[in-house]
Amino acid sequence: MIEAHQINYKHKNFHILDAVDVSVEYGEFLAIVGPNGAGKSSLLSILANEIKENTDQQILFKNKKIKDWKIIDLSHHKAKFSQHHSNDIPLLVKDVVMMGRYPYFDNEAKNEDYEAVNFVMIETDILHLQNRDYNSLSGGEKQRVHLSRVLAQLQNDVAHKLIFLDEPLNNLDIKHQYKTLQLIKNFTAKANSAIVVLHDLNLAAQFADKILLMKAGKVVASGKPNDVFTPEKISETYSFPCQICENPINKNPMIIFGT
Ligand SMILES: Nc1ncnc2c1ncn2[C@@H]1O[C@H](COP(=O)(O)OP(=O)(O)OP(=O)(O)O)[C@@H](O)[C@H]1O
Numbered sequence: 140m141i142e143a144h145q146i147n148y149k150h151k152n153f154h155i156l157d158a159v160d161v162s163v164e165y166g167e168f169l170a171i172v173g174p175n176g177a178g179k180s181s182l183l184s185i186l187a188n189e190i191k192e193n194t195d196q197q198i199l200f201k202n203k204k205i206k207d208w209k210i211i212d213l214s215h216h217k218a219k220f221s222q223h224h225s226n227d228i229p230l231l232v233k234d235v236v237m238m239g240r241y242p243y244f245d246n247e248a249k250n251e252d253y254e255a256v257n258f259v260m261i262e263t264d265i266l267h268l269q270n271r272d273y274n275s276l277s278g279g280e281k282q283r284v285h286l287s288r289v290l291a292q293l294q295n296d297v298a299h300k301l302i303f304l305d306e307p308l309n310n311l312d313i314k315h316q317y318k319t320l321q322l323i324k325n326f327t328a329k330a331n332s333a334i335v336v337l338h339d340l341n342l343a344a345q346f347a348d349k350i351l352l353m354k355a356g357k358v359v360a361s362g363k364p365n366d367v368f369t370p371e372k373i374s375e376t377y378s379f380p381c382q383i384c385e386n387p388i389n390k391n392p393m394i395i396f397g398t
Pocket residue numbers: 150155173174175176177178179180181182
């Protein structure tokens with residue numbers, strides 16, 4: 140699906156990313172984890188073709204260089220949910236979600252656009268908010284509106300879509316954190332792929348197929364949660380003690396910090 144080799148990204152003499160390799164197959168859920176400033180958001184933006192300057196990049200998306208894709212085609216195959224959203228959008232919720240359909244129409248939304256918007260608002264549990272002013276929503280509600288907008292962009296017949304999500308669980312309550320991760324899991328179960336920046340290692344262990352653990356612009360470890368999440372690797376990467384036991388319910392690694 141996507142393959143990147145030796146990504147370097149510099150600001151003046153500071154290496155934000157240093158020789159990072161990433162690959163994601165069809166149907167995979169990759170979680171990128173690591174401490175603040177590790178380079179997770181920068182990596183996601185480069186993979187999503189949003190940063191092109193000061194970077195050496197060899198990124199193949201569906202076996203074609205990502206920079207050779209037409210922007211409009213790319214917008215039907217991949218979408219990105221960013222870490223920061225505007226707090227001030229003077230529109231109704233349903234109109235913010237409709238922004239995800241802009242790659243599909245010129246002047247007027249069509250029936251299929253309204254259907255797509257309705258469908259994703261149900262999936263993200265915001266249908267009851269559709270006629271509210273976006274600016275009046277709580278932080279978690281705004282977060283779900285943007286998730287809905289990004290999902291609306293990928294409501295189409297394209298096979299093997301890719302979604303990038305940068306900290307999608309910010310501000311969400313426990314139920315909506317799980318619902319969001321389950322939505323992403325359902326998306327990847329249909330042979331689509333997801334690359335998701337997460338801070339909660341236990342949720343990453345529970346939902347992701349693969350983990351990319353980063354520190355100071357480099358990959359510390361990558362692979363299955365059981366292989367990456369060892370007490371040594373995590374304590375060293377975060378400079379913080381932890382122990383790992385087996386989750387008695389789902390057998391995933393369960394990380395307990397501060398011990
Ligand atoms: N345009 C830029 N100019 C200067 N420094 C930058 C720039 N973009 C990112 N950085 C620096 O690069 C490092 C990596 O930033 P990035 O946002 O990718 O980290 P992150 O792992 O996503 O962090 P967090 O978990 O805090 O969101 C940080 O030290 C950041 O300050």
